Amino acid sequence: MAALRDAATRPEAMSHAWLITGPPGSGRSVAARAFAAALQCDQGGCGQCRDCLAVAARRHPDVLDSATQKVVIGIDDVREWVALAVRAPAQGKWRVIIVEDADRMLERTGNVLLKSLEEAGPRTVWILAAPSPRDVLVTIRSRCRSVALGIPPVQTVIDLLIKQAGATPEQARLAALAAQCHIGVARGLVQDPEAAATRQKVLALPGAASSVSRAVIAAGELGAMAKARAEAVIRQRETRERAQLLAGLGETARGRTSAFARARLKEFDEESAKRARRGQADSLDRALIDLLAFYRDVLVIQMAASVDLINADAAEMVVEQATKSTVRQTMSRLDAIEQARQRLAANVAAPLALEAMGVGLAVPGLIQANM
Ligand SMILES: [Zn+2]
Known part of the structure; x- marks a missing residue:
């Protein structure tokens, strides 16, 4: 800078x-x-x-x-x-x-x-x-x-959350770790109950992965939640920006609009629709990155590596998963999540990609049997 x-x-x-x-x-x-x-x-x-x-x-x-x-x-x-x-x-x-x-x-x-x-x-x-x-x-x-630009150090994010978001030191530490130092995400975890709820959905998935049907349902719920969250954020922003645009055009939302204003509004609405699609994709991808982080932690425990857990607030769950699965299964699960991300990036419908991921989590090794 x-x-x-x-x-x-x-x-x-x-x-x-x-x-x-x-x-x-x-x-x-x-x-x-x-x-x-x-x-x-x-x-x-x-x-x-x-x-x-x-x-x-x-x-x-x-x-x-x-x-x-x-x-x-x-x-x-x-x-x-x-x-x-x-x-x-x-x-x-x-x-x-x-x-x-x-x-x-x-x-x-x-x-x-x-x-x-x-x-x-x-x-x-x-x-x-x-x-x-x-x-x-x-x-x-x-x-x-x-x-x-680098990722800010954990302590910087913690200090920021305490100072700007009113978090307690412990809240700040857990949020900074869970968000992997993404400041926006960390602040969301502290201030936005819905962000915290989405995170709970993410953390519910590994537990549900003991059965295929439960895993598929949990993956579907995660998708629906990410979608709803993105929609809410976008709707809020859109209403504000649309009002600004109308004001800028010298129009009111209810009054008669000129052809020029109508054309600008149409353009705005088309852009908004595109933005909404991308917002949903980003929000879901963020949830999948969180899920990857969970299994990364599982792997850390399984390999007895001496590095900090990202999900320090869910350490018990991490350890539980680590003890009841093998390194190979964890690798296979990481792979299933990564595949889902790739499919979503290639515009595969989210429910399909998530269902396949649910199966991959519940039956690790099915997707890449020869790993
Ligand atoms: Zn200035």
């Missing part, structure tokens, strides 16, 4: 293409927006002024935040951004284009971007974000200045 701050305050040394990388939970999209705000702000990112607030709310006219809701970034999107990149900023100091999920770009699409990264307008800054440099096309990576 020091490099980013430095760059924002010394425009002459400004690099026009940045790549911010970090695993989920490292705050790479927050960092990208903070950097964009620092570029627009008179005080290098105070967090209070009109520019800073507008960037944070994703409605600064000179900052395009392209959080993609698609599995792959489309070539038309990139063409649009490239066209925008040559235009001078309308009111801010810089024209900033944030490309979140820059790893979701096919080579052909990436090629459209290359020239613009190299020869961006004099007041244009590209900020790309991705999980790791490896995930980004080499041609793109080599044209960007890289900033790597």
